[in-house]
Amino acid sequence: MxxxxxxxxxxxxxxxxxxxxxxxxxxxxxxxxxxxxxxxxxxxxxxxxIHSGIYYxxxxxxxxxxxxxxxxxxxxxxxxxIPHKKIGKIIVATKESELNNLETIFKNGIANGVKDLALINQEQVSKIEPKCKALRAIHCPHTGIAxxxxxxxxxxxxxxxxxxxxxxxxxxxxxxxxxxxxxxxxxxxxxxxxxxxxxxxxxxxxxxxxxxxxxxxKIIPFRGSYLLLKKDAESIVNGLIYPVPDPKFPFLGVHFTPQTDGRVWLGPNAVLAFAIEGYRFSTINIKELLSCLFYPGMIKLMLKYWRTGILELYRDLSKKEFLKSLQKFIPEITLDQCEEGPSGIRAQALNYDGTLxxxxxxxxxxxxxxxxxxxxxxxxxxxxxxxxxxxxxxxxxxxx
Ligand SMILES: Cc1cc2nc3c(=O)[nH]c(=O)nc-3n(C[C@H](O)[C@H](O)[C@H](O)COP(=O)(O)OP(=O)(O)OC[C@H]3O[C@@H](n4cnc5c(N)ncnc54)[C@H](O)[C@@H]3O)c2cc1C
CATH class of the missing domain: 3.50.50.60 (FAD/NAD(P)-binding domain)
Incomplete structure (x- = not known):
């Protein structure tokens, strides 16, 4: 025993x-x-x-x-x-409407004890990520990859x-x-x-x-798919570039993520997976899908956020839409520079009342x-x- x-x-x-x-x-x-x-x-x-703890x-x-x-x-x-590196990260606001949330994240980071955070402007962003467009950003030097x-x-x-x-x-x-x-x-x-x-x-x-x-x-599976930058385009970014996340959702938004092997991942998006282990759009398990769709919490979530859900699904199917989320920061990135990448499934718990x-x-x-x-x-x-x-x-x- x-x-x-x-x-x-x-x-x-x-x-x-x-x-x-x-x-x-x-x-x-x-x-x-x-x-x-x-x-x-x-x-x-x-x-x-390796996240710093700034968001929470x-x-x-x-x-x-x-x-x-x-x-x-x-x-x-x-x-x-073990391969790892402290490459630093910037969280980038590209619209006026994101500035309040950016400020909140900055304050959270300070309150959580994340060291050496700085609110920076376009000129300072350009020194870290020369190709990146920003209205304002947070620089977090203690974020890494592993x-x-x-x-x-x-x-x-x-x-x-x-x-x-x-x-x-x-x-x-x-x-x-x-x-x-x-x-x-x-x-x-x-x-x-x-x-x-x-x-x-x-x-x-x-x-x-x-x-x-x-x-x-109940655990609801949310698939996150990535594109990869082709090898000859990898030098477009130096470190991690993230958007300002939508505080309504627990996901961080599509980002640029260099890996320890030198590849650069773009993503992940967040769509309902059609099977608990459905890593591709085409993988469907009817029993698991129905069990998610008929869970009262899921019905409430869908009624509240059906528009976001449909847009995410569209972005999942259209690489052009996916790319638009990245072109906000790096306008010069093109579809020719990207190839199909891996995907993961987030195990996201959902309460009976529809709260994530x-x-x-x-x-x-x-x-x-x-x-x-x-x-x-x-x-x-x-x-x-x-x-x-x-x-x-x-x-x-x-x-x-
Ligand atoms: C797309 C994506 C991006 C993410 N990015 C980050 C990031 O950058 N940084 C970060 O810190 N976190 C990130 N996360 C979150 C992080 O990966 C997870 O929080 C973490 O891996 C959870 O670990 P776990 O051991 O709980 O789950 P898992 O790694 O899923 O392990 C659970 C294991 O249990 C096994 N299992 C299940 N049922 C049984 C059974 N009946 N019998 C035997 N074995 C069973 C499964 O096969 C599985 O191997 C990300 C997650 C996803 C999906």
Whole structure:
């Protein structure tokens, strides 16, 4: 029998397993992942940004864990020879109507303790990004990029070096408590464990429901697709260029994101995916799609934002429209300089009343079971800090 089983081999499951083994070296721990590789979903299909913590509401869990987590992530990458770089970022307002939100983000950043932020004008922007048009911008020098797949593989090595086990190709399909043990049925074997933590990303709600947890919030999959700059156009930008996000939504808007391998990703947009793991427009799972569309929270969200939804769908289908969002900052970029890129799916929790859940959600209403229900961006950045918090809370919950 295991002392602790962690479900999910994304960055959160891995960081949590690693942290538990640091704090409790004698723990018999196993991590189960349904795919044949680690970081197969969100953790290996994101923008690769180490966020600074500038956006989030002061005093929120997101703000605290991001600011702390970013520092830890830079340090972890440096200590483990993982490709990463502090390349800096500008958040650019191109219209008068965005200036208030830009100001709010700047104030949030200061309140959250993000260092060396500056509000800058077009002349100063040109020194950082010569091709970029701006009315005003925030310069955030402490934002970086990292290879999160490499981070996940390194965390997996840490776990194995501390005698933890990792089983790939093991999807948990049932979870039952029988007396003092929890029996996890995977598609190929049974695992008996005293305690369970689920970090299931887009499946976190299903895993919680399996153990009798709440039906809400439900995870809605929002696909984010990217274009890539062709190799000979990569020098158009130097660092990260972001728009001023619409405060109504938890997504940051289509941006320029240089990667650690030198490629430059453009995106991601945010459209409802037609399957939980529907990485392409053409991937449809009718049962999953209907379950999203008929969820009361989704109906309320669609009634409120149907216009934005349709525009996003149009932008998803029309590369020309997609490009327009980028030409606001870099007018000289053309479709010829771009090629098809990858995509990711955000596991976004949605409440029954139609509100998008902005912060991390942890569920601890069953003994010996701890669910991470919502871990949206910047959970890759914050993973080492979230793992520390989960370890403290879960150990208390499990009476370890
Ligand atoms: C397009 C996009 C861009 C993003 N950009 C950034 C960014 O730049 N910076 C940042 O900090 N964050 C970013 N994020 C957010 C970040 O990637 C996620 O918050 C983070 O990866 C969540 O990690 P996770 O471990 O919770 O989820 P995941 O990585 O999705 O891992 C969950 C794992 O659980 C497994 N699983 C599910 N069900 C079962 C089961 N029944 N049995 C066994 N295994 C199961 C899945 O296969 C999966 O591997 C982005 C996300 C997306 C989608």
């Amino acid at each position: 295991y002392d602790l089983t962690i479900i999910g081999g994304g960055i959160l499951g891995l960081a949590t397993a690693r942290e538990f083994l640091i704090k409790y070296p004698n723990l018999k721990l196993i991590l189960l992942e349904k795919e044949s590789t680690l970081a197969f979903h969100q953790s290996g299909r994101n923008s690769g940004v 509401k002061p005093n929120s869990l997101k703000a605290k864990l991001c600011v702390e987590g970013a520092e830890k992530m830079f340090q972890y990458c440096a200590e483990n020879n 290879d999160y797949k490499a981070v996940c593989n390194s965390m997996a090595n840490d776990i194995k070096n501390k005698h933890g086990e990792i089983l790939l190709n093991h999807k948990v399909i049932d979870l039952k408590r029988i007396e003092h043990a929890i029996h996890l049925k995977t598609d190929s074997k049974m695992i008996t464990t005293e305690n369970v933590i689920t970090c299931g990303g887009a499946h976190s709600d299903k895993l919680a429901i399996l153990s009798g947890g709440a039906k809400s919030p 859940v902005d912060d991390f959600v942890l569920e601890t209403n069953q003994p010996n079971i701890f669910h991470v229900r919502n871990a949206p961006s910047p959970a890759a950045t914050s993973s080492l800090s979230i793992a520390e918090m989960i370890t403290v809370k879960a150990a208390k919950h499990f009476e370890l």
